[in-house]
């Protein structure tokens with residue numbers, strides 16, 4: 318049985334080829350026939366992911382000028398640059414599906430596209446850089462390692478490199494928190510407060526619970542997603558438990574429990590009203606993040622115009638006959 322309904326007889330061969338590739342756990346490449354809904358699902362997910370990387374530069378870039386040492390400043394600058402690179406690989410992967418970078422950018426700055434809920438929170442202290450690295454990059458890795466096996470080739474390959482870099486990011490966040498946790502009582506409290514701020518939003522990064530996730534079943538059948546939102550969220554929590562202990566910090570989830578029967582960690586109640594408010598654009602920093610992105614796009618217009626003009630002149634020069 319085909320895993321996507323098709324009505325056009327002319328599409329039958331393409332559909333059969335597509336189904337066989339998915340069933341054999343091989344990769345769909347840009348020139349292969351693919352169902353229109355598969356293409357649109359990928360554009361949605363990959364562009365949202367790219368936007369998240371680009372918007373995700375803001376909360377940390379905010380601390381580059383105030384990092385507590387030259388070493389920390391250099392590390393944070395490199396991390397923010399890495400996120401820009403991730404955004405670019407992902408925009409390039411989405412472009413192979415027939416959407417332009419301009420279209421994706423306009424969708425973002427006009428508020429028509431989503432980006433991860435996590436980047437709509439403020440970063441009031443240096444410890445937030447530790448909590449973002451440890452929890453946000455940690456959650457991102459947990460979600461993204463299975464995406465390295467996504468059925469769409471360009472996406473899976475982009476994810477391999479991204480995950481390698483995210484692992485460094487996670488370690489640097491953990492190390493910031495470790496240093497603060499072993500510092501003065503005030504520093505330890507600062508680390509705890511930051512972890513309290515970021516823990517629940519990090520769990521929301523995995524998306525709505527499985528029963529409220531409209532896209533999961535189809536995305537899993539197409540092997541874009543390999544695990545459900547709740548499966549990955551619970552896996553992530555399980556990874557955090559021993560790390561909380563190593564850091565000497567308290568887990569803010571007082572109802573967290575290990576279910577012996579299923580062998581998984583079960584989180585306490587997640588505040589889905591907060592999540593939905595952020596998705597509706599009503600989070601603490603939604604307006605600021607989009608305004609900043611829009612202004613950056615507008616102030617970069619002259620660079621795009623100059624690059625286009627340079628390319629035009631070069632094309633013109635290439636067409637001129639070579640002088641004797």
Ligand code: FAQ
Pocket residue numbers: 361362365366367369370373374400431432433434435449453454457460461521522523524525529530531532533536542546596
């Ligand atoms: N925020 O049916 P599902 C990072 C939307 S990168 C906002 O479950 P799906 C690196 C979802 O789009 C972080 N919206 O959807 C970094 C859908 O809306 P739509 C980004 C969310 O796609 C670190 C609706 O809810 N990572 O952190 C969120 O099957 C530090 C229904 O949801 C990725 O994008 C959310 N958290 O599963 C950078 C990973 N969750 O489009 C800088 C790739 C759900 O129908 C600093 N993406 N929604 O209107 C994915 O794995 C999936 O797209 C999920 C959502 C799991 C996010």
